[in-house]
Amino acid sequence: MDKATSENGVEEVQLLPFYPDEHEGIIVEMKEAMDPDDFSVILRYSLSQWKLQEKKGVWIKLPIQLVNLVEIAVKEGFMYHHAEPHYLMLVYWIPETLSTIPANATHRLRIGAIIMDDKRELLVVQEKFGKLQGTGIWKIPTGILEEGEDIFSGARREVKEETGIDTEFMNVLAFRQYHKSFFQKSTLLFLCMLRPLSFDIQRQDSEIEAAQWMPITEYAAQPFPPEYSIFKHAADICLAKVDKGYAGFSPLPIASSFSDQISHLYVNKEDLNL
Amino acid sequence: MDKATSENGVEEVQLLPFYPDEHEGIIVEMKEAMDPDDFSVILRYSLSQWKLQEKKGVWIKLPIQLVNLVEIAVKEGFMYHHAEPHYLMLVYWIPETLSTIPANATHRLRIGAIIMDDKRELLVVQEKFGKLQGTGIWKIPTGILEEGEDIFSGARREVKEETGIDTEFMNVLAFRQYHKSFFQKSTLLFLCMLRPLSFDIQRQDSEIEAAQWMPITEYAAQPFPPEYSIFKHAADICLAKVDKGYAGFSPLPIASSFSDQISHLYVNKEDLNL
Numbered sequence: 001m002d003k004a005t006s007e008n009g010v011e012e013v014q015l016l017p018f019y020p021d022e023h024e025g026i027i028v029e030m031k032e033a034m035d036p037d038d039f040s041v042i043l044r045y046s047l048s049q050w051k052l053q054e055k056k057g058v059w060i061k062l063p064i065q066l067v068n069l070v071e072i073a074v075k076e077g078f079m080y081h082h083a084e085p086h087y088l089m090l091v092y093w094i095p096e097t098l099s100t101i102p103a104n105a106t107h108r109l110r111i112g113a114i115i116m117d118d119k120r121e122l123l124v125v126q127e128k129f130g131k132l133q134g135t136g137i138w139k140i141p142t143g144i145l146e147e148g149e150d151i152f153s154g155a156r157r158e159v160k161e162e163t164g165i166d167t168e169f170m171n172v173l174a175f176r177q178y179h180k181s182f183f184q185k186s187t188l189l190f191l192c193m194l195r196p197l198s199f200d201i202q203r204q205d206s207e208i209e210a211a212q213w214m215p216i217t218e219y220a221a222q223p224f225p226p227e228y229s230i231f232k233h234a235a236d237i238c239l240a241k242v243d244k245g246y247a248g249f250s251p252l253p254i255a256s257s258f259s260d261q262i263s264h265l266y267v268n269k270e271d272l273n274l
Numbered sequence: 275m276d277k278a279t280s281e282n283g284v285e286e287v288q289l290l291p292f293y294p295d296e297h298e299g300i301i302v303e304m305k306e307a308m309d310p311d312d313f314s315v316i317l318r319y320s321l322s323q324w325k326l327q328e329k330k331g332v333w334i335k336l337p338i339q340l341v342n343l344v345e346i347a348v349k350e351g352f353m354y355h356h357a358e359p360h361y362l363m364l365v366y367w368i369p370e371t372l373s374t375i376p377a378n379a380t381h382r383l384r385i386g387a388i389i390m391d392d393k394r395e396l397l398v399v400q401e402k403f404g405k406l407q408g409t410g411i412w413k414i415p416t417g418i419l420e421e422g423e424d425i426f427s428g429a430r431r432e433v434k435e436e437t438g439i440d441t442e443f444m445n446v447l448a449f450r451q452y453h454k455s456f457f458q459k460s461t462l463l464f465l466c467m468l469r470p471l472s473f474d475i476q477r478q479d480s481e482i483e484a485a486q487w488m489p490i491t492e493y494a495a496q497p498f499p500p501e502y503s504i505f506k507h508a509a510d511i512c513l514a515k516v517d518k519g520y521a522g523f524s525p526l527p528i529a530s531s532f533s534d535q536i537s538h539l540y541v542n543k544e545d546l547n548l
Contacts, residue, residue, distance in 0.1 A: 106382055173541075177540070182424065255500045265449070267453070
């Protein structure tokens with residue numbers, strides 16, 4: 001156990017390694033293995049000190065290798081906050097006032113890519129997996145954004161990966177929110193228009209059964225099941241954009257309050273005269 | 275340990291309680307306490323059976339009360355998938371092929387509510403917490419969506435809670451994506467226009483320091499710090515909407531492929547002639 005000797009010669013328990021957060025809280029990122037009994041003693045002592053110091057939220061990030069410490073933290077009153085494959089984040093709210101612990105993420109983001117060439121042909125695919133597999137129905141390329149990825153760059157990446165086509169991001173033309181898409185979580189699907197910069201399809205073998213350029217009228221005439229009406233809407237909105245000046249949202253870089261990264265405001269630039 | 279007697283009289287280990295998912299997988303929702311050693315034996319046996327049956331993803335949901343089983347599951351090769359305050363979800367991918375386990379949620383959703391009355395006054399607040407506290411700067415009401423909540427209903431709820439004002443949802447006028455807003459997670463802030471149906475402010479005492487109707491020109495002239503430029507943009511976009519017919523997106527109910535709930539497509543209805 002980590003101990004230090006105080007001025008009067010008595011051994012003292014040290015605090016867990018920590019750094020402060022911006023909300024009068026404490027962040028503990030455990031990295032090294034620790035005997036569970038030692039962890040229990042040090043955690044209890046650390047909490048008592050942080051209570052005296054009137055700290056608020058105490059976070060403990062435990063890599064999955066330190067799974068043997070999870071039970072100790074829960075026994076001390078910690079709750080789960082979120083988890084990723086390789087770590088679990090626990091949190092303890094010290095004050096008796098209302099907790100201001102931020103909510104966990106609730107949504108994943110998907111993109112659907114609307115890409116039309118000069119001959120009014122859409123870039124479409126058939127996937128190797130999923131409910132449309134084997135139906136013969138063609139769909140626009142879709143994909144899930146990675147952690148920390150922007151909508152405009154995720155859309156370009158997915159199209160490139162699935163079809164090999166290079167694109168320029170134009171607009172978000174619509175988006176769809178739906179719930180319970182996996183367990184209690186929700187999904188936002190952004191229908192994005194991209195301009196093709198190349199036309200020679202290189203299909204991604206692992207996920208894509210077939211890919212082609214298909215006349216949009218032929219695409220829109222397919223018998224989409226009712227729960228896939230989003231793919232029919234995509235064609236309607238695409239035609240409204242191309243033929244009738246339908247206005248979508250485009251990304252505008254603006255300063256971010258949460259990090260030194262740029263954030264993006266997706267806004268109807270045409271109507272805002274930008 | 276749960277055991278059953280087979281036809282030849284030999285005691286057999288039973289499988290964990292489970293039900294199948296729609297992707298050739300297995301979902302185990304543990305509810306009752308179990309001795310960790312028993313859990314270890316039954317889990318190992320269950321996995322061996324599911325491997326023989328060529329199952330794919332195996333999910334185990336452990337309520338926080340059963341934290342003593344987490345280490346056992348990890349030792350058998352399970353990874354964390356996600357966690358909420360009261361449970362941890364673990365997953366094990368059986369096949370040797372590419373995992374199709376769905377990604378975890380990456381975003382939380384916030385709304386910013388733009389509400390203007392007939393005298394061109396915006397509904398604005400000062401919060402008791404946050405970085406603008408004590409600056410004297412007024413902002414539009416903002417809030418975080420709850421799990422499973424629609425953007426249009428979350429916007430109405432937050433405004434009602436913070437200010438007591440009843441509203442009708444009109445449009446999403448813009449949205450902002452920013453990253454690392456809490457740990458590695460991202461946020462989408464939807465700027466929503468709502469029409470006020472009442473005007474008598476009832477301030478939420480726990481979170482709101484002050485609330486009022488404020489002339490929009492006075493609001494827009496405030497010295498917003500650069501990282502809060504989003505609040506200035508909100509005023510510009512509001513004026514573009516009111517004075518110049520700026521088109522945003524409005525929700526259109528469409529069928530959902532993931533549940534029997536209705537999902538919503540947010541689309542520029544004006545340009546789509548809906």
